[in-house]
Amino acid sequence: MIKITKEIVEEHGINSEEYDFILKSLRREPTITELGIFSAMWSEHCSYKSSKYWLSQLPTKNEFVIQGPGENAGVIDIGDGYAAVFKMESHNHPSFIEPYQGAATGVGGILRDVFTMGARPVALLNSIRFGETSHEKTKHLLTGVVSGIGGYGNCMGIPTVGGEVEFNSSYNDNILVNAMCVGIAKKNKIFYSKASGIGNSVVYVGSKTGRDGIHGATMASAEFDENSEEKRPTVQVGDPFSEKLLLEACMELMKMDVIVAIQDMGAAGLTSSAVEMAGKGNLGIELDLDKVPCREDKMSAYEIMLSESQERMLMILEPDKESIAKEIFEKWELDFSVIGKLTDTNRLIINHQKEIKADIILDILEKGAPSYKRPYEINIFDDEDIKEDTLINENPISILKKMISSPNLCSRKWVWEQYDHMVMTDTVLLPGGDSAIIRVHGTNKGLSVTSDSTPRYCASDPYEGGKQAVAEAWRNLISVGSLPIAITDCMNFGNPEKKEIMGQFAGVIKGMIEACNTLNFPVVSGNVSLYNETNGKGINPTPVIGGVGVVENLDVFSDQNLKRKDDFILIIGKTTGHLTQSIYANELLNDKKGLPPKVNLDEELKNGLALRELINKKFIDTSHDISDGGLLIALTEMSMKNLIGFNINVEKDNLNSYLFGEDQARYAVAVEKHKIEDVRLLLNEKNVFFEEIGRTCNNEIIINNKKINILELKKIYENWFNNYLSKAS
Amino acid sequence: MKASIIVFPGSNCDRDIAVSIKKLTDLEPIMVWHKETSIPDSDLIVIPGGFTFGDYLRCGSIAANSPIMNDVIKKATDGLPTLGICNGFQILTESGLLPGTLIKNDCLSFLCKTVSIRVENNETNFSKKYKQNEVINIPIAHNEGNFFANEDTLKKIKDSNQIIFKYCNQNGEVNNETNPNGSIENIAGITNEQGNVLGMMPHPERATCEITKLSDGENLFKSISEFLL
Numbered sequence: 001m002i003k004i005t006k007e008i009v010e011e012h013g014i015n016s017e018e019y020d021f022i023l024k025s026l027r028r029e030p031t032i033t034e035l036g037i038f039s040a041m042w043s044e045h046c047s048y049k050s051s052k053y054w055l056s057q058l059p060t061k062n063e064f065v066i067q068g069p070g071e072n073a074g075v076i077d078i079g080d081g082y083a084a085v086f087k088m089e090s091h092n093h094p095s096f097i098e099p100y101q102g103a104a105t106g107v108g109g110i111l112r113d114v115f116t117m118g119a120r121p122v123a124l125l126n127s128i129r130f131g132e133t134s135h136e137k138t139k140h141l142l143t144g145v146v147s148g149i150g151g152y153g154n155c156m157g158i159p160t161v162g163g164e165v166e167f168n169s170s171y172n173d174n175i176l177v178n179a180m181c182v183g184i185a186k187k188n189k190i191f192y193s194k195a196s197g198i199g200n201s202v203v204y205v206g207s208k209t210g211r212d213g214i215h216g217a218t219m220a221s222a223e224f225d226e227n228s229e230e231k232r233p234t235v236q237v238g239d240p241f242s243e244k245l246l247l248e249a250c251m252e253l254m255k256m257d258v259i260v261a262i263q264d265m266g267a268a269g270l271t272s273s274a275v276e277m278a279g280k281g282n283l284g285i286e287l288d289l290d291k292v293p294c295r296e297d298k299m300s301a302y303e304i305m306l307s308e309s310q311e312r313m314l315m316i317l318e319p320d321k322e323s324i325a326k327e328i329f330e331k332w333e334l335d336f337s338v339i340g341k342l343t344d345t346n347r348l349i350i351n352h353q354k355e356i357k358a359d360i361i362l363d364i365l366e367k368g369a370p371s372y373k374r375p376y377e378i379n380i381f382d383d384e385d386i387k388e389d390t391l392i393n394e395n396p397i398s399i400l401k402k403m404i405s406s407p408n409l410c411s412r413k414w415v416w417e418q419y420d421h422m423v424m425t426d427t428v429l430l431p432g433g434d435s436a437i438i439r440v441h442g443t444n445k446g447l448s449v450t451s452d453s454t455p456r457y458c459a460s461d462p463y464e465g466g467k468q469a470v471a472e473a474w475r476n477l478i479s480v481g482s483l484p485i486a487i488t489d490c491m492n493f494g495n496p497e498k499k500e501i502m503g504q505f506a507g508v509i510k511g512m513i514e515a516c517n518t519l520n521f522p523v524v525s526g527n528v529s530l531y532n533e534t535n536g537k538g539i540n541p542t543p544v545i546g547g548v549g550v551v552e553n554l555d556v557f558s559d560q561n562l563k564r565k566d567d568f569i570l571i572i573g574k575t576t577g578h579l580t581q582s583i584y585a586n587e588l589l590n591d592k593k594g595l596p597p598k599v600n601l602d603e604e605l606k607n608g609l610a611l612r613e614l615i616n617k618k619f620i621d622t623s624h625d626i627s628d629g630g631l632l633i634a635l636t637e638m639s640m641k642n643l644i645g646f647n648i649n650v651e652k653d654n655l656n657s658y659l660f661g662e663d664q665a666r667y668a669v670a671v672e673k674h675k676i677e678d679v680r681l682l683l684n685e686k687n688v689f690f691e692e693i694g695r696t697c698n699n700e701i702i703i704n705n706k707k708i709n710i711l712e713l714k715k716i717y718e719n720w721f722n723n724y725l726s727k728a729s
Numbered sequence: 730m731k732a733s734i735i736v737f738p739g740s741n742c743d744r745d746i747a748v749s750i751k752k753l754t755d756l757e758p759i760m761v762w763h764k765e766t767s768i769p770d771s772d773l774i775v776i777p778g779g780f781t782f783g784d785y786l787r788c789g790s791i792a793a794n795s796p797i798m799n800d801v802i803k804k805a806t807d808g809l810p811t812l813g814i815c816n817g818f819q820i821l822t823e824s825g826l827l828p829g830t831l832i833k834n835d836c837l838s839f840l841c842k843t844v845s846i847r848v849e850n851n852e853t854n855f856s857k858k859y860k861q862n863e864v865i866n867i868p869i870a871h872n873e874g875n876f877f878a879n880e881d882t883l884k885k886i887k888d889s890n891q892i893i894f895k896y897c898n899q900n901g902e903v904n905n906e907t908n909p910n911g912s913i914e915n916i917a918g919i920t921n922e923q924g925n926v927l928g929m930m931p932h933p934e935r936a937t938c939e940i941t942k943l944s945d946g947e948n949l950f951k952s953i954s955e956f957l958l
Contacts (some may be wrong), residue, residue, distance in 0.1 A: 150839050154870070155780040156739020312931050332738065420841045420870040423778075423936050425745045439940065554940055706750025 002032040009525060012039035012597045018370055021465035025364040033301045033357040038365065040268035041275055046532050047369040047477040050496035052507045058523045059516045064485045065524055066190070070111045073183075073285040074474075074484050074524025075190055078550050082440060084447055085119035088127075088180035088490040088546040090300035090529035095177040098235040099144025103177050104126075104152040107236040108310050110181040112264035115247050116313060118191040118254050120181030122424060123438045124153045125451045126163035127490070127544045131172030132493055133407050138167070139725060141175050148181070150418040155240035156247065159427050160419035163438035163451055164544075167407045167592075168403060170455070175533035178490040178527075179548040182449055184440060193263040193273075195281035195342055197317045202285060203322065204509055205249070206312035207242045207331050210295035213269070219482060228686070242311040242334070249332040249643045250313065252641025256326050260316040271305045273314040277349060279366040284345035290351035301350055301357035316342065319402055319412055329523060345613035358561030364397060374503035383459040384593045386579050392588060396703045397658050399588070401630055403660070405716035407724070409629050411640070414721030432641075433560045434476040434625050437551055447553035448482035450674070454628070455540035457596035461580050462504045466511025466636060467599040471664060472656040473547035474519045475625040478608040479667055481557045481615030482549035484519065489545055494538020495529045503542040512543065518601040560624035567622070567678050567696040569646055571631060572605045573666030574689045583629045603665040610686045611667055614632050619678050624671040632659040632703070634668045639701060640717060643710050646692030647702040659703075730957060732756040733771040735801065737763040737792045738899050740780035740813065740849025749934040752774070753950035755958065763795040774801055774812045776817030776848065778870075778932060788831065788873045789819030798824055810854060811926040816915055818918075818928035827921055827928045828886060828915055829878035834871070841870040843943065844909050846894040846917045847893065847901050853920055854956035855895055855927045858948035864901045865945035867931035869909060869917075874930040876912040876919075886919055894918035896931055 001007070009019050012035055022030055022038055030038065044050060047217040060068035067075035067312060073087035088251050089278040091106025107124060114121050126149050130138050134279045153160045156179075213236035213237055261281070263273045270292070278285035289304045299307075317325055322338060329336040343349075348365065350358035392399055403409050427445055429437035435450040450471045458465025470487065475486040489512070494501040516522055532539045579585050580594025626634040652658040671679050683690050701708050732750050736743050764830035768774060775889070781792035798820075805811040805826050813821040821827040834840055839905055843866050848859040859865065878886060886892060894917040898907040910914045910930075918929030933946030 113860065145891075147838065153741070154839055154841075155741075155783060157779060239783065241785065243742065244739055272814075417842050419837045420839070420871060421934075422941075423741060423745070423840060424870050425748065425935050425938065425941065428940055703738070 004029050004032065004035060004099045008035065012036065014039055014044060018042060020623045021368065023367060026245050031357060033305060034360055036086060036302045036306050037358060037360065040271050041365050042369050046268050046272055048528055049370045050372050050374055050530060051369045051491065051505065053373045054506055057509065058513055058726050060522050060524065062486065062520050062522050065522060068524050070525060072116050072193060074486065074488060075117065076524060077187060078447065080443065080445065082185050082604045083180055083185050083190060084548055085114050085117050085185055086180065086182040086488055086546065086548055087113050087525040088544065089113065089527040090450065090486045090490050090492060091177045091179065092175065092440055092492065092529050095145055095414055096175050099141045099289050100148035100151065101235055103145040103148030105236045105243050105310050106177050106237065107149055107152040108238045108240065108243050109266050110179045112266065114181045115185035115250055116191065116262050116264045117177045117185065117637040118189050119185035120251060121181050121183040122426065123182040123436065123449050124158055124160040125178065125239065125449060125546060126160065126453045126455065128163065129166045129168065129171045130178040131167065131175065131544065132169040133167050135172045137521060143725065145177055146415050146418055152238055152240045153623050155421040156244050157423050159394045159421045159423050161421050161427055161438065162431050162449055165412050165415055166542045168455065168540060170206065170540040174532045174539050176492050176542060178544045178670055180451055180488060182447060182548060186585055189254065191259055191262050193261055193277050193280060195261045195277040195283055196285065197260055197318065198342055198344045200342045201317050201322055201338045202287065202342065203315045203317050203325065203510060204292060204312065204335065204337045204339045205315060206246050206334055207239065207309060207681060208293045208295040208306045208335055209304055210309045211299065211303055211307060213233050214303055214306045236308050236310050238310045245332040245334055246311050246313065249329050249334055253325055253328050256324060258317060258321045260318060262315045263355050264312060265312040265314060267308065269308045270314065275362060275365050277314065277316065278342065279347065279362045280347065284343035284347045284362065285340060286343050287340035289350060291337050293564040299354040301352040305350065347548065350434055363396065367394065374496055374498045375504045377499045378462060378503040379500055379506040379592065381595055383595050386585055386589065386591055386594065390589055391592065391656050396632060396655060397706045397707050397708050399656065400636060401716065402634060402637055403589060403712055405720055407720065408587065409633055410720035411718045413718055425712045428554060429480060429559055434479045435482065436478060437557060439554060444554050446554050448480050448549040448551055450476035451544055451546040452476060453542050453544040454584060455542040456581055458504065458508055458541040458543065459598050460594065462507025463511040464596050464598055465541065466508035466543060467515040467601065468596065468664065469543050469545045470512050470515035470519065470521060471601065471604050472627055473545040475608060477547050477549035478612050479623045479625045480559065481612055482551045484521055484547055484549040484576050486522050487547045488522045489543055489637045491522055491526065491528045491546065492532055492539060493530050494533045497504060501538050508541055510541050512704065515601055518605060556616055556618060558621050558623045560622065561641040561644060562622055562638045562670050562696050564672065565644060565697050567670040567672055568692055568695060569648060569694045570669050570671060571666060572611060572669060572688060575631060575655060575658055575661060575663050575666065577661035579657045579661050582660060582662040597664050599664045607667065608690055610683060610688045614682060620669050620671060620674045624668050626666040626668055627662065630660040631668065636701060636713065638668060639710050641712050643699055645699060645701040645710050646694055647697050649704055650696060730756045731769065731771045732758050732775055733761045734775045734777055735762050735766045735797055737781040737795060738853055739781040739783055739834050740777050740779035742932065744850060744929055746777045746814065746934045747948055753937060753947055754777050761797060763792065763797045766796050767800045768797065768804060773812065773953060774804065776813040776820050778815030778817055781816055781820065789816060789823040791853065791860045792820045793854035794891060801813035802826060805926050806827055808923060808925050812855065813928040814932055815930055818930055819873065821926060822927040826926050827919060828882045829876055831873050832875045833873050834866055834875050835853045837897055839872040840909055841868065844931065845897050845899055847897040847903060849892045850890050853924050855891060855949055858952040858955065862901060864897060866936065866943060867946055868925040868935045868943065869931050874910045874912065876916045878913060883913065889922050891919045891922065892916055893920055893927060894931065
């Protein structure tokens, strides 16, 4: 037997207080298998020990929510007997070590979270963040992550329809890969993970268990240093082909009334699925590891319990229904093995090679899990303005050219053309806009989906940044005309043991709470990734918000592409020209001081609902949220697809701040001539501020009589990625 | 009338093609599992797109050896209309029903976008509803869509008018710039010598719906339907 030394305990990321609690609860020294189980279950990744206190304050309910946080994914009612099931999850650390496999298995994991609940996945989104473009690893990581995401989703036949790509030096040695999946299920056919029925069988299905990913959850909860590449063996390797078979086999079985409970084996593998399923049912569980299908010989109980091999599921079945399930899994050539049973003992008992390798009361693992209210300090930047003499003294067109061809504003086409975004033939609105729209198959209804975050705002003022992230996701859904329903969140932060990092977390959550409440936009699922630090330096606080909305009738929605010449161009919402923390200030002036724009949530609600009404009344079919880069960038993005431009006249003292400021609660819209009176009337009635700044025209962008051909802009807009990647570094 | 859609492990456009067939033809789509040894009485065989067997070994090569393929080869050789799309095209070349082969895109990455293709031959049962040289917009989504054939094979393909679609631009110009994947002579789709087996990389089933603003694929299904009536 392995003697448990202080070093071994430390290596498992368990502190001395936590270890004392283990000793007291077990009344003996743990076995190595038990220590591994505690380590995984009590890791930050599985236990949310630093974040639980804060997460529990988020609003999680509205009239549409069927299932909030705590299950494999959140569930909302989308009408007509259907439900949407969705969640976002991070795979940051593995993707930095092994970008292709890390990103691929991130996609695989989030897909399982959704189809384990009985929903067929219909859309994937990815928010990915890399270090600055000049960093030596960025090209390698970017190409690896993008092809990993594509490699998995494309093979599964599930369209990847949206996401974000950001470059920022704070991610130089700690990239972020956050994957979101949305699925659709019949409302009365949702499957949950709560085990029930003493004596029922615990069934293992899917791929075999190997040594990959052992201690993945613990790795994801530790900081990186120069030696982090040595952790390569802990990165899981994905096989989308097996997952496709697993998906089809599960879908086939779920049509029958056979499954009592089901959960995927994700982080902490068999350990967390067994503990959580039995724990939720207040039952006990006994496993015989000799029955677990293994890929390698002589795997120990410790390895089998902690393996994070992909494409595996744990199910609870009534013993007399095993044969029905077995037949389906054999058809799909997947492993199927009864590996244990549910008991009434509230204990987790692990048998392996005729020995009891672990015997733990489940309450100790679950309810005994540590929860910390860590000390925090919310810091915000000083309120400094940009010095006027540092502003660029050039005409707006030449500034526009610089901005539209910069890494954070250029076209993401290079990325999403590597993702199959049209398979399933339900992608109504393609990637590249505010939200994608997916038709609910066989109906005339759609789901709008988006993911967004503005980390530089969160770094300078966590509270405003938290509000903004939620508000922007809401705005993205509004600007296609959909009704925003709920969100999933992926909270990426540094080391929570530092009070300023914990302060970022607390501040962001407080902002999110306020925005979720005002916008009736609750959180139904999510994930926390802490310790995103390298050599003591944390990333920008990055709360990625994935939003889902409903388009009642697919004959009525809006997109961002200008469609006709001579349309009126309106800016809905007030432009004060807030430049600090804008892309213009951050990247063109290299001025990172000052505060982000404030989010006035009442204004957001008023402006957004008015726009949605305009779209639903068919007064507007072209609209775009104004965000990164400001008003002129938004209008330029609207011109690219159909080569319809605009001619605007702006008489402002400070043209730059008007055109590139990032004030919130704004939209750019185009209105046909014969509808302009109706639009003015409605906006005035609702007391919504708007400006009419010009008209659309063919082929050109004209600002105060300065012109540029759209094709010229389009070329530099769309070529940035190719140019960047073809240059030798 | 029936259309048999062959489903392999890893097929993922099987549902999409069934939807289009149901909507645009009088054929009833039926799903045939790859382990079957004979195809039920059908008027059309379809091999849908996807990643059969994970594209492991070589795209389409494992599927080409599935039990059902013996009967597919027999019936196709006997003249039954057979359509292979994307991975289905790869399976048809791997099984020897179509000449040439499909190798990795010359951009070396997966590519999903709507492209223009020109109808090179509208005298087949798959293309008669199109005008000769008509330019249509159809999505592609593949990693290995770069059609290659050696000189002799290419000559035979051309001599017997087997090229059905070529990649082009909106104006119908066929050249290197309008070639998304490096295919020899911009070839996007070919038939066998008899003209009853069509393989194509673009996905016509993804262009059969007004709401997605893509409907140029409809005439392919209508052509099949008209011929079978």
